[in-house]
Amino acid sequence: LQKNSIANQIKAIVGQEHFFDSYEDRLCYSYDATIEEALPEWIAMPGSVEEIARLMALANEEVFPVYPRGAGTGLSGGSVPLKGGLAMVLTRLNRIREINQEDLYAVVETGVITSDLHEQVEALGLMYPPDPSSMKVTTMGGNVAENAGGLRGLKYGVTKDYVLALEVVTPTGQVIRVGSKCVKSVSGYDLTRLFVGSEGTLGIITEITVKLLPAPQHKESMMAIFDDMNMAAKAVADIIKSGVIPATLEFMDHTSINAVEDFKKIGLPRDAQAILLLETDGVEAAAKQEAEKIIAVCKANRARDVKIAATEQEKLQIWEARRACLSALARVRPNTILEDATVPRSKIPQMVRGVTDIANKYGIHIGNFGHAGDGNLHPTILTDLRNTEERQRVQKAIDEIFALALSLGGTLTGEHGIGTTKAKYLEKEFGSEALAVMRAIKMALDPHNILNPGKIFIADSASV
Amino acid sequence: LQKNSIANQIKAIVGQEHFFDSYEDRLCYSYDATIEEALPEWIAMPGSVEEIARLMALANEEVFPVYPRGAGTGLSGGSVPLKGGLAMVLTRLNRIREINQEDLYAVVETGVITSDLHEQVEALGLMYPPDPSSMKVTTMGGNVAENAGGLRGLKYGVTKDYVLALEVVTPTGQVIRVGSKCVKSVSGYDLTRLFVGSEGTLGIITEITVKLLPAPQHKESMMAIFDDMNMAAKAVADIIKSGVIPATLEFMDHTSINAVEDFKKIGLPRDAQAILLLETDGVEAAAKQEAEKIIAVCKANRARDVKIAATEQEKLQIWEARRACLSALARVRPNTILEDATVPRSKIPQMVRGVTDIANKYGIHIGNFGHAGDGNLHPTILTDLRNTEERQRVQKAIDEIFALALSLGGTLTGEHGIGTTKAKYLEKEFGSEALAVMRAIKMALDPHNILNPGKIFIADSASV
Numbered sequence: 011l012q013k014n015s016i017a018n019q020i021k022a023i024v025g026q027e028h029f030f031d032s033y034e035d036r037l038c039y040s041y042d043a044t045i046e047e048a049l050p051e052w053i054a055m056p057g058s059v060e061e062i063a064r065l066m067a068l069a070n071e072e073v074f075p076v077y078p079r080g081a082g083t084g085l086s087g088g089s090v091p092l093k094g095g096l097a098m099v100l101t102r103l104n105r106i107r108e109i110n111q112e113d114l115y116a117v118v119e120t121g122v123i124t125s126d127l128h129e130q131v132e133a134l135g136l137m138y139p140p141d142p143s144s145m146k147v148t149t150m151g152g153n154v155a156e157n158a159g160g161l162r163g164l165k166y167g168v169t170k171d172y173v174l175a176l177e178v179v180t181p182t183g184q185v186i187r188v189g190s191k192c193v194k195s196v197s198g199y200d201l202t203r204l205f206v207g208s209e210g211t212l213g214i215i216t217e218i219t220v221k222l223l224p225a226p227q228h229k230e231s232m233m234a235i236f237d238d239m240n241m242a243a244k245a246v247a248d249i250i251k252s253g254v255i256p257a258t259l260e261f262m263d264h265t266s267i268n269a270v271e272d273f274k275k276i277g278l279p280r281d282a283q284a285i286l287l288l289e290t291d292g293v294e295a296a297a298k299q300e301a302e303k304i305i306a307v308c309k310a311n312r313a314r315d316v317k318i319a320a321t322e323q324e325k326l327q328i329w330e331a332r333r334a335c336l337s338a339l340a341r342v343r344p345n346t347i348l349e350d351a352t353v354p355r356s357k358i359p360q361m362v363r364g365v366t367d368i369a370n371k372y373g374i375h376i377g378n379f380g381h382a383g384d385g386n387l388h389p390t391i392l393t394d395l396r397n398t399e400e401r402q403r404v405q406k407a408i409d410e411i412f413a414l415a416l417s418l419g420g421t422l423t424g425e426h427g428i429g430t431t432k433a434k435y436l437e438k439e440f441g442s443e444a445l446a447v448m449r450a451i452k453m454a455l456d457p458h459n460i461l462n463p464g465k466i467f468i469a470d471s472a473s474v
Numbered sequence: 475l476q477k478n479s480i481a482n483q484i485k486a487i488v489g490q491e492h493f494f495d496s497y498e499d500r501l502c503y504s505y506d507a508t509i510e511e512a513l514p515e516w517i518a519m520p521g522s523v524e525e526i527a528r529l530m531a532l533a534n535e536e537v538f539p540v541y542p543r544g545a546g547t548g549l550s551g552g553s554v555p556l557k558g559g560l561a562m563v564l565t566r567l568n569r570i571r572e573i574n575q576e577d578l579y580a581v582v583e584t585g586v587i588t589s590d591l592h593e594q595v596e597a598l599g600l601m602y603p604p605d606p607s608s609m610k611v612t613t614m615g616g617n618v619a620e621n622a623g624g625l626r627g628l629k630y631g632v633t634k635d636y637v638l639a640l641e642v643v644t645p646t647g648q649v650i651r652v653g654s655k656c657v658k659s660v661s662g663y664d665l666t667r668l669f670v671g672s673e674g675t676l677g678i679i680t681e682i683t684v685k686l687l688p689a690p691q692h693k694e695s696m697m698a699i700f701d702d703m704n705m706a707a708k709a710v711a712d713i714i715k716s717g718v719i720p721a722t723l724e725f726m727d728h729t730s731i732n733a734v735e736d737f738k739k740i741g742l743p744r745d746a747q748a749i750l751l752l753e754t755d756g757v758e759a760a761a762k763q764e765a766e767k768i769i770a771v772c773k774a775n776r777a778r779d780v781k782i783a784a785t786e787q788e789k790l791q792i793w794e795a796r797r798a799c800l801s802a803l804a805r806v807r808p809n810t811i812l813e814d815a816t817v818p819r820s821k822i823p824q825m826v827r828g829v830t831d832i833a834n835k836y837g838i839h840i841g842n843f844g845h846a847g848d849g850n851l852h853p854t855i856l857t858d859l860r861n862t863e864e865r866q867r868v869q870k871a872i873d874e875i876f877a878l879a880l881s882l883g884g885t886l887t888g889e890h891g892i893g894t895t896k897a898k899y900l901e902k903e904f905g906s907e908a909l910a911v912m913r914a915i916k917m918a919l920d921p922h923n924i925l926n927p928g929k930i931f932i933a934d935s936a937s938v
Contacts, residue, residue, distance in 0.1 A: 194845070428662060
């Protein structure tokens with residue numbers, strides 16, 4: 011009865027046509043791109059910040075959990091409605107409100123698809139650097155909530171480096187504006203950055219102001235082919251040491267190369283142990299000079315060959331290969347578990363060797379690819395979770411991968427977030443006192459623990 | 475008696491030789507670079523993070539305020555011991571612990587002087603970009619607490635963009651480590667960025683890990699001379715629109731030019747209405763090509779002349795002129811009040827005209843200089859505060875300057891912080907609900923309100 015009453019109140023706020031609660035609808039919003047899943051009780055698609063604020067006020071009154079959600083492409087369980095309640099789908103808020111060419115910023119609603127923003131700013135000779143592999147599907151709000159990265163992170167940074175200001179609905183239903191359109195501001199606490207990467211646990215992001223850059227004049231794209239994984243890893247460190255920070259410095263191992271080639275047939279070298287995919291950009295002379303330096307470093311590290319993309323088509327193929335990694339690996343076996351443990355870049359050789367050892371120890375398949383330049387690897391476990399015995403081996407392997415990353419001075423997640431999948435490791439990274447500070451902030455902002463509960467922190471019934 | 479007992483306990487923690495409470499000593503730690511001042515009860519110079527943690531535990535037990543302090547060069551009252559208590563001077567923690575050339579980071583203690591870090595990393599071909607004008611005196615901990623900017627902010631960003639990880643003593647005396655040496659991490663809430671710019675109110679920063687960059691190969695420095703202030707302001711916007719982001723794009727008005735020339739006699743054009751000081755950097759060909767573009771834009775905006783620094787000596791002179799602005803203006807009259815209201819860069823012409831109008835309206839002297847490229851001006855009021863009537867006019871002018879900045883979509887402070895001097899305007903920038911979120915965080919971390927009380931928030935007796 012109480013549930014019926016809540017459903018009716020939600021309907022009254024968003025309208026009948028934006029409310030769903032059939033089993034089929036609930037199934038559709040029960041999962042993201044991890045293996046986590048849980049059914050929401052109701053789904054609402056609010057059409058305005060006012061509706062969102064009213065929904066949060068209702069949730070506080072009736073005390074039910076709210077799970078904000080963009081496109082559901084998350085890789086850490088961030089939007090999975092772990093405790094039922096309301097899945098709040100934000101895709102109707104999808105207008106690009108302003109692109110300011112003088113002050114180099116854009117204002118977008120939370121549901122804008124990332125690559126739609128790319129297209130619009132690029133048409134004006136500008137650039138919004140963050141480019142997660144899922145950018146043709148993901149929403150800007152999801153990117154901000156999870157602090158999404160992408161291929162250009164090495165030179166240009168990730169989402170957090172571009173968010174200037176936010177409009178946020180707090181867990182208690184207030185609409186606040188934080189940050190500034192000015193590129194410099196140190197006015198009050200940096201709430202903007204607190205909300206970025208807070209995985210929907212501290213507030214619902216409704217509008218985002220991002221910094222733009224002038225688009226680079228010129229790009230050079232390259233593929234360096236290695237017969238020895240260790241030499242590829244060493245080349246990564248040597249490129250940075252040579253004083254060049256490429257826009258992109260990506261890595262694919264033998265398994266990933268072959269999975270992509272099976273899927274896309276674009277002529278990758280199937281026998282290579284590793285390839286590096288690189289891009290330099292900027293003023294043409296600078297991009298070319300940096301490309302030459304990179305080629306020299308790769309050859310000094312026994313690259314078998316370094317191919318420069320001669321045409322726009324060839325450039326696109328290189329990046330298509332990289333972006334297809336996850337989809338390609340996902341075809342190999344029924345389940346794919348993509349991790350993003352990250353280490354200081356000098357530790358990449360040790361990390362790659364360690365992951366290989368762990369895969370061998372537990373007899374499981376792990377493909378390795380990722381953002382080598384910034385130490386952000388994506389060990390991808392190919393498995394069949396219906397096999398309970400294999401599932402246990404997979405879990406042990408994952409535990410060891412994270413322990414290895416932390417022992418190398420790394421972090422649990424470079425760009426996917428903690429979500430549900432890594433919550434149990436968080437205390438190992440920061441210690442109980444730092445975790446207590448995070449919990450204190452969560453409790454201060456969300457006293458009823460109704461916004462995306464069960465994420466980041468290990469849930470217990472009594473507290474956050 | 476109770477005060478004596480506290481003094482003895484502080485002494486027992488830091489040692490007799492690092493404790494001071496004579497009137498003369500208290501006077502020395504009663505002010506910063508603003509006109510704010512207040513006497514601390516005691517001064518302690520702890521020598522380790524353990525001593526700092528013990529001092530905070532004591533402060534919680536006995537409930538007295540603690541005011542952490544670096545070099546005291548702050549421009550918003552951030553370190554002034556407004557409510558007495560303990561001035562905690564952090565300059566003994568001054569070791570550079572590590573410079574990692576492979577992973578491009580440095581680990582420094584809080585009291586390291588910023589330009590000492592510059593020298594050491596530059597000797598290795600690396601760069602730590604933040605370069606506040608006070609960098610030969612300021613401490614890294616102070617830079618982090620206030621999120622200091624500098625001349626290279628336009629292309630390279632400010633302190634917050636380089637802080638990877640922190641060791642912090644919380645207001646309740648726990649030692650925590652936040653952030654990661656990895657350039658990418660989205661593990662838990664971004665506490666690092668919450669502490670950066672929190673002005674010593676949320677924790678005492680004891681160790682800082684900063685990101686480094688490879689030093690640019692080449693630099694070009696220029697001075698563009700304008701007879702018309704509006705054309706100089708328009709040139710700033712046009713340079714950015716042309717697709718060039720210079721490393722530095724600084725501005726000095728007629729008053730600042732003449733004050734610096736009186737002081738330093740380096741041959742600045744005394745009759746000019748404004749000069750722009752510019753630097754491009756990077757690969758040599760790129761830096762030169764960008765410099766040419768800038769010159770063309772300045773000439774199209776009726777620059778009378780654009781001088782390129784031909785020698786290292788000439789380059790240094792340009793930047794010496796800019797860094798001398800505050801000291802030079804401070805010589806003109808007994809008191810100097812330096813503000814840093816910031817606007818989106820396209821609003822600079824309006825802001826400069828508005829500040830001039832306000833100066834005329836109230837019959838006061840205001841010099842204008844600053845980081846034009848990022849909209850961060852430093853209107854500098856030259857006054858004599860012994861004159862009560864003038865003091866009132868000055869206060870009205872300041873109120874109007876901030877109201878103007880906010881009305882242009884600006885922010886109260888680009889790089890100096892809110893401190894005591896701008897606390898009363900903060901609600902105007904963000905509204906009461908966002909301010910309530912900031913207060914809730916402060917209360918969650920510092921329940922007794924003993925760490926740097928009276929800053930950022932307007933103090934009242936009952937709450938933060």
